[in-house]
Amino acid sequence: MMKIHDISLTVAPGMVVWPGDPAVELYRVAKIEEGANANVSHMHLGVHTGTHVDAPYHFLNDGSKVETLALDALIGPAQVVAVDETVNLLDAAVLQAAGIAEGIERVLFKTRNSRYWQRGEAVFQTDFVAIPADGAAYLVERGIRLVGVDYLSVAPFKNSRPTHEILLKAGMVLLEGVDLSEVSAGFYDLYCLPMKLLGSDGAPARTVLIEK
Secondary structure (H helix, E strand, O other): OOOOOOOOOOOOOOOOOOOOOOOOEEEEOOOHHHHHOEEEEEEEOOOOOOEEEOHHHHOOOOOOHHHHOOHHHHEEOOOOOEEEOOEOOOOOHHOOOOOOOOOOOEEEEEEEHHHHHOOOOOOEEEEEEEEHHHHHHHHHOOOOEEEEEEOOOOOOOHHHHHHHHHHHHHHOOOEEOOOOOOOOOEEEEEEEEEOOOOOOOEEEEEEEEEEE
């Protein structure tokens, strides 16, 4: 029997969001117990809430939108790479030594960030592990098509543009906010399906890993 790991964060009011992004609202506007024919809920959130993907348009004004992302980049073999908890930046030197397999096109990094999800941290953490510009350039050189990180941004806090521009200009899909706290390093099949939002710079994505 195949084992499926749901690495998506649960979207709920009160969950941590990027500073300045809309808080999550999720509530019923029609209730059976109040005489409605069915329960109907209202949802209000930013497109970069929880587990989500970035489209090039997020940082490139002439970039492609989320509904055009290639499905063959979002689905396929992937490697989860565990990084030592003493690492604060996934720079080129760290990535060169991380053991990314030759020929792999989708890589997800498990860092000390995963402990934030494990502990249920509801306060935004500014010191999360991320990828600086030289690390981004290294991933492009390696031919990576999708990179996943275990906090809400692939780039360091307050220095987001260089990393995003390098990766998005190369056509890479950025998968942010994955929960790898219960996932071991290794090889999996990734299924990442963002909402098909017209003209959007990103979208929440239900994302799973299936053990090979």
